Amino acid sequence: MCGRGQDMAFPDYCAHCGGPVVLPPTAAPLPRPTGLPGMWNHAGRLPVTPDTAWLSMGEGGTPVVPAAAAAGWCAVEHLMFKLDHLNPSGSFKDRATAVGVAQAVWQRAQAVVCASSGNAAGSTAAYAARAGLPAIVLMPEAVPPGKAAIARAHGAIVLRVRGDYSNAFRAARELAARFGWINLTTTYVNPVAVAGLKSAGYELADQLAQTPDWIVVPVGAGPLVHGIVTAYREMRNAGEAAALPRILGVQAEGCAPIADAFDRGAAEVAPWQEVRTRISAISDPLRGYPSDGSYTLRLVRETGGAMATVGDAEAGEAVDRLAHREGLLIESGAAADLVAVRALRARGTIGADETVVCMLTGHGAKTLATGAEVGGPVVADADEAVDRLRAHTAIAEGMTV
Incomplete structure (x- = not known):
């Protein structure tokens, strides 16, 4: 935050201002791809070498797919998902x-x-x-x-x-x-x-014909915002990208310190006092390290982006919509992206013809309920199964025998 360099064996916060420390951007010309799978293809641009690629389990290289059904719901013609929930551990x-x-x-x-x-x-x-x-x-x-x-x-x-x-x-x-x-x-x-998160930006540039107008990111403290913005800045400086995408950061209504500062026009983020949300993936109150939020806020503004908040019920509905209409089982913190896009499209912040990429950051399997609720009702035989199925309108319409 203060712009002063430092050298620490075990990185932590700045010894001078207490703000977050980040590695310097990779200088142009950027190292060429290594040809290794996934994010290791960009190992020369990350603080790793191919010698440590034995640690890889296939992280990175996640696909970008069109949002076939959600595009209409959001009234955005060019809506896409980057399926980062398909990383090895599910996020x-x-x-x-x-x-x-x-x-x-x-x-x-x-x-x-x-x-x-x-x-x-x-x-x-x-x-x-x-x-x-x-x-x-x-x-x-x-x-x-x-x-x-x-x-x-x-x-x-x-x-x-x-x-x-x-x-x-x-x-x-x-x-x-x-x-x-x-x-x-x-x-x-x-x-x-944190520098490893730049790989998401490099991959998006490889996968898309041009820089998207918006990249939507679920935000706790916000290091994924840093990774994507830094990668695009590096590529723009090297002539590999024409522009920076605007960032839409998404937080839960019950824990939204960065979105609150954005709405107030404040330069610094204040810690959130009481967490009131079940959206665990983005429920970071930043108490004791609010400068993380201030840095992320600065990045969002520098891209000409925005912040949005989503309620628990809305996020839950988006989880169901993605699972039922898109075949994607996503946790609520990532599904909240969809609600935010729809809201900002309704306000006119996002244009109908703009290209929007939602980062789907976490798999929903980890947050499913347990026991009978997941397994479904218990039936004794086919007759009872039919009785149960008739309760589902979409199935019952075809059960004419």
Whole structure:
């Protein structure tokens, strides 16, 4: 935030202003693609080398697909989805974690630690297991059980911290400082890991004929915004992209510190006092590190972008719409993108003929309910099955026999 350079073996926040630290942009001319699969194709532009590609589980290289049904619902002709929920652990976090674990291996770290509301937990646990490193994961006490279970399944030590995400963040940061562990918390606390998120921007440029007008990003602290904007800036400086896309950052109504500052016209973000949302993936109150939000806010404004908030019920409806109409099972934090696009299109902020790409950042399988609700009702035989099916209008219309 203050623009002063620093050299730290274990990256953390700025020693001068307390703001987030990021790596310098890759200078032009940009290194050529390596030919390796996924995000490792851009290893020369990221703080990793092909020597650590053995850590890869196929992260990156996720497809971009047209939003066949949602485009009409949003009244946007050129609406597309980047399916980052198809990364190995089920979220975009793998882009950062793969690079962060490579850093941990290179620095001979004894362990990795992270705070997570869910997706980073599973990602950190999986890549740490692959690297043979112990993983300690701290999660808010109200974390979806499925997300905690995934981290435990990979052998991580999972501890639930009383209170919200910011409490878990503070505990992880203290443990990293005390024991010299690499902190893979996916705020801006680890600039090496955050740089891995640039891969999403490089890939979009490869996959699309031209720079999209808008890229829609679910936002907690916002490092994915940094990754995408930085990648496009690098490519523009190198003559590989003509312009920057505008960023539409999406937050939950019950935890929206960055969107609140955007609406107020403020330059700095204030921590959110009380989290009131079930959209766990983007429920970061930024308490103790509001400069993360201020930096993300600055990036959004520099692209000419916007911020939007989405309610829990709206996000839940978008989850169902994507699953039923598009065949995509997405968690509510990512499905909220769709609600935000529809709202900003209605206001005229997004034009009907503009190209919009929604980052679908997390798989919905981790947040499904358990037990009978998922398995469906129990029936004794075909006759009872027919009775159950007649309750579904779309099926019953064809059951004429």
